[in-house]
Amino acid sequence: MAPKGYSRLQIALHWVVLPLIAVNLVFEDWIETAWEQVEHGGPALYDAGALAHIGVGVAVLVLALWRLGLRLGRGVPDLPAGNPPLMRVAAHLGHWALYAAMIGVPVVGLMAWFGGSEDLAELHELGKPVFILLVAGHVAAAVWHQVVLKDGLMARMKRAG
Template sequence: MKRPVQTPDGYGPVQIALHWAIAGMVLLQLLLSGPIQVAFDARMDGGAPIHGFLGGALATAHLVVGSSILVLAVWRLALRLTRGAPPASMPAPRVIVLIGKVAHLLLYGFIFLMPVTGLVAWFFQSDLAAGLHGWLRWPFILLVVGHGVGALVEHMVFRNRTLERMLRAGPPEDG
């Protein structure tokens, strides 16, 4: 018989570690976007995609980090589907809770879609995927900033545990 998804009081240490690892890697990707764009353009023009040691290392790092984000995102989603997620912290107006749910759904979409479009662009030399990847960058940045601001607002204005739950593991399950 299939085990039902739990609704824990907080996130487990692995869920928290994955959240912050993905967040840090997404920020790193923003810093590494220039060299990969240069390398992609050169590759599409039929030239050597990697120019110089530093440019090549940074472009390669962008590919490796993007692939790692995708792997960690799969792990994170699997944990969320099997372990569950805590309910929204209260007090918070219903509209805030709804915005949070929509934002999380979009964040999960972006942490899958960005690596997939980037990898398709690179390995299949797809201008379409590259264009989509580049275009999605700005809405993703706005969503990430909004996510951070939202967590701070919930913490400082509504004085609930939303931010604390992503900084400290909840009781007592480890996952």
């Protein structure tokens, strides 16, 4: 049986991961100079920007794995009653796509950085538009539920149930 709401920990992790992802999307140039050194055959530069980008990425990865463990162990609340099947499928796919990005993008980034792989670095860079689209879709769906459907869905991420 699905829980009636998210736990305090699930809610906290949701709101902690969001700004971390935003920081690495907005300040991606923190690591660009260091990566250019690697691309030109030099040693990786572990300056403050590179360390910050890597640290935030690792934090996203660890917290996403923690969130996923909670999701699989505790479960998540059902969607509000009356949502059409297509909306349920879209919600399910959207959430799993976000988990895939929160885990996959940092893993590929770490493999690119520590393996010096330009191909993986390019794949990692594709994570930015993917995250932007997924987060925009997630926010749009939440606003749709709040403003159009008025089904109380967003309240589940404000208080534990």
